[in-house]
Amino acid sequence: MMGFQVVVLWSDILIWLLVAAGVGVGVLIAKTPPLLAAWRRVGANRVGMASATVLLAFILIGLLDSLHYRAQLESKPGQKAVYAIEVLSVLDALAAPLRSRNEKTYSAPFATRLYAKETIDLPGQGTVRDYPRLKHGGKHLGEREDEVAEDAAFTAFKAGVLAFIGWLGVFAAVATVNRKKSPKLKLREAAFAWDAVLLTLLLILVFAVPLFWLSGYYHVFGTDKVGQDVLYQILKSVRTGLIIGLVTTLVMLPMAVLLGIVAGYFRGWVDDLIQYIYTVLNSIPGVLLIAAAVLMMQVVIDTNPQWFSTAAERADLRLLALCFILGITSWTGLCRLLRGETLKLRELEYIQAAQAFGVSSWRIIVRHILPNLMHIVIIALVMDFSGLVLAEAVLSYVGIGVDPTMTSFGTMINNARMELGREPVVWWSLVAAFSAMFILVLAANLFADAVRDAFDPRAA
Amino acid sequence: MLKVDNLRLGFTAGKKTLAAVDGISFSIDKGETFALLGESGCGKSATAQGIMRLLPAAGRILEGRVALEGEPLLSLSEADMRAYRGGRMAMIFQEPATSLNPVLTVGRQIGEVLERHLNLRGNAATERMVDLLRQVGIADPERRLTEYPFQLSGGMKQRVMIAIALAGEPELLIADEPTTALDVTVQAQILDLLAKIQVDRGMGMLLITHDLGVVARMAHRIGVMYAGELVEVASREEFFTQPRHPYTQALFEALPEISRRGLKLTTIPGQVPSLAAMPSGCRFADRCAHVMAVCREVSPPWREVANGHTVRCHWQGEAAEESATRHAVTELDIDPGKAFLQVGDLKVHFPIRKGFLQRTVGHVRAVDGVSLAISAGRTLALVGESGCGKTTVGKALLQLIQPTAGSVKLGGSELVGLKGRRLRDARRHMQMIFQDPFASLNPRLRVGEIIAEGMGALGVETDSTARAAAVAALLQQVGLASEAIDRYPHEFSGGQRQRIAIARALAVQPELLICDEPTSALDVSVQAQILNLLKKLQAELGVAYLFITHNFAVVEYLAHDVAVMYLGRIVEQGRAEEILRLPRHPYTQALLSAVPAPHLDGHAEVIRLPGETPSPANPPSGCHFHPRCPQAMDVCRLNYPTVTGVSGTHTVSCHLVG
């Protein structure tokens, strides 16, 4: 067993803090009946729960990718342990075959040969120009190169059946628990949309298990310019997207909530000042603001290489800085919303009753205003998530996004676009990145709709 | 003309459909006003919407027939129905502010109906519009046609709504609480208008209301609704002389009136059953004073007690006998003693800001020199129409709004200008109960936390067990079960919420409670419960009330002293008997006569005021009331009248007096 050294990146800390905060908020919600009732309504929404299942799958990948370590290099006994310069995550370890089995350059999905002709030395036949065999993709087929379709279909079928059997196990477990809790109810009629969750789980399993099974033999989504497996890149992109979507809101939230409430509650010059700030911010095109900030940050990072011991640390800090910049530029919408709502709330009679008792302003804000704004905050958070994931893609596309060494949907699309002009076209990178991002964003949007419906007081 | 037969309407909630209106039948003749009377949520509006086929998205017509002149409406296609709506039948809604389209001119909105139903365009249409506006009593109709709804006052909007409704020359007019949102003097104008138009045109009218006074003023026949069913149908005379259903009788007895001063009002115990848990027998059984075993099993059939007077009740008795529970609750003559709260020349002016730099361009004189005195254990009623500054007075007393000038002296010490600790100490002596019981409790806090809030802030009962005991005692005092502590406000009805609000205010043991229209959002039977509670608390604790209201019935029943406010100033002030029996100010006289009385007689000499209350941003010169005063003289336009004493306790500001 090789030793390893745990590496904790800043973004890891934030992500796990977010998980902890999520659990904490969950406990708090369980103790607040009105909020619990709203989440129950989310739970009863079939589309909402189906998309939540998909989101959970993405989050699971992201969390696995957020436990980092450096592997110990081989060294003689007695010597001080030396660790690899490369920072790996648990996901990398699990997907080690994907990560390490690189080809030379592009190859199409399920290909057995490279996408470009090369001069090959054939023993006895001299040199020919041909598409060389891949080092890894379809190696087990040996000479039977033309049987890819049969082989892949058969393997997929085997895996699919296995996935189905596994799903049946889950189904049985859920059904028995459900039966025990409420013997008369069928699963379809349960308050929680179990049917939707199970169906989505079935779809995910039947799709994902064969996919990963096959990825052991083929490059299912092809390889990119430097021969790296596209499926692996997609997996790595998930974490980047999640961090952008989640950490940014973490930056933006306190600012938006605090400033919005303060402006709405205290009125007067405080309100004028805050309104002035966000009006000004809003009237500068966001992309320009972000571009300027990112370029400045890049200069700072480039002039201080001594801050980072690994490339991963540098990329990580740059990612966080990007989140921070996005957060700073995107709090205005929520702030404006909260200010308006606070203006309405402060005229409500229960606030005046509290004022008549001489309750202090901060206590009124914490006890009476904040809890009654919670639904707006929750709706805004979920709605913003998908917008931020998309924003990252756009920013990386124009070159002011994450560090080029960091895999993200944006960098994947950016790299792939160069090859669109090639003949024949290299389409798989782009299609894979787009599809993965599409599924993530669609799930987030559908979930956001469900949350909005459940929390909107007009709907309740 | 209109025949409604066994109409059932439901609302879908999730997978269930609950019947909100359960098999009601009635008919309306040409030229007849049929009033549908009932408390909120009993299904009156749903019935009206069902007849117009304008139910909200969740609403369903489950069963029944509706026929206009023999033509069935429920089987018409939506396109055919549209020709009926606005054409042969029209509807007026409760809230004039939201039922007009804010971005279209008045002319466009009336013109639409004319074009759709009468095919009138161009000059012919304009002429007709001017004519209509004149009919509904709008002065200068040509100019009004080009105006937008925000340029009109509430009463004028309702007149425009009526004009729109009349534009299609309907045979049937459905009016859903057409005057509930209006002031009494304006309500009187609108009711007059509706009655006149109906006679002129011979229309049938379905009038929906919860106000027995409006019923007495308008209706020919009355149907009483309870929990989605009609329970009694009677002619006006029968209804007011011999109500037969126990529910109808209870409604009458719950009315606060001068004759019941000092007596406890009869209340209806319990609550309307929820739609999901309707009893199979008589729906009123749990609250009925005459309930019998058969009532709970068999839903009572219709029974004709007199010609055209039918009732659904098993009980065959006559009127309710005066019940023994009606004992006196308060002393009528509490010694005025020395006033402990003295308000002198209080002014609250709100700046009007305009433009980029928010310059102050004027002031809204919401309160403009109000002087009052309140003594322990007495109730001072502050009466006036909406917008006259009543609530602002209450908030300025509590220092929730900083007064612009004047003094508020509590037991000799000045409150205006107090800050920090000293102000907080002073707050213990005064508390407020608000109008809307749904907005006055934080929905995210438990009842226990809500009640304890004041104790925490003012440092009463710092020990937590003592505080819990105090909260429990308060709940008992206002008549709520002690389990209420751990529940949330949304689990309570309007009346119960108002009790919680009262408990919260009482928690710091104030000597003065400012009650800002505490019953105006409640139904009559619930109002009676709250009024009884307030009286009981006054007898037990000796609190004084500043009772802000526009409801004279409540004033008559409850107040020891009355102050009448108009446009930021008090125009008449005195003992309740003096003001109510012998009002001297023309405004007080008009207000009193405009209140629709829930009796057959009592519409004798009615003083009608023209117009509406002007804006306090620029009040008329001289006596503020002169543009509307039927007795205005030249001097009234020039000078504001001085305060004149009529008796030792009665003062009036009017040139006619003194």
Ligand SMILES: Nc1ncnc2c1ncn2[C@@H]1O[C@H](COP(=O)(O)OP(=O)(O)O)[C@@H](O)[C@H]1O
């Ligand atoms: N849009 C709606 N959705 C569900 N229930 C409704 C809706 N509108 C009214 N109801 C229910 O129908 C019943 C009758 O309401 P309504 O006709 O408005 O009463 P009223 O006019 O007598 O105040 C009430 O129980 C109310 O809760």
Ligand code: SF4
């Ligand atoms: S039927 Fe019975 S319970 Fe119902 S109102 Fe009549 S007496 Fe009361």
Ligand code: SF4
């Ligand atoms: S002062 Fe003149 S205008 Fe004013 S109320 Fe008296 S009579 Fe009317």
Ligand SMILES: [Mg+2]
């Ligand atoms: Mg209604």
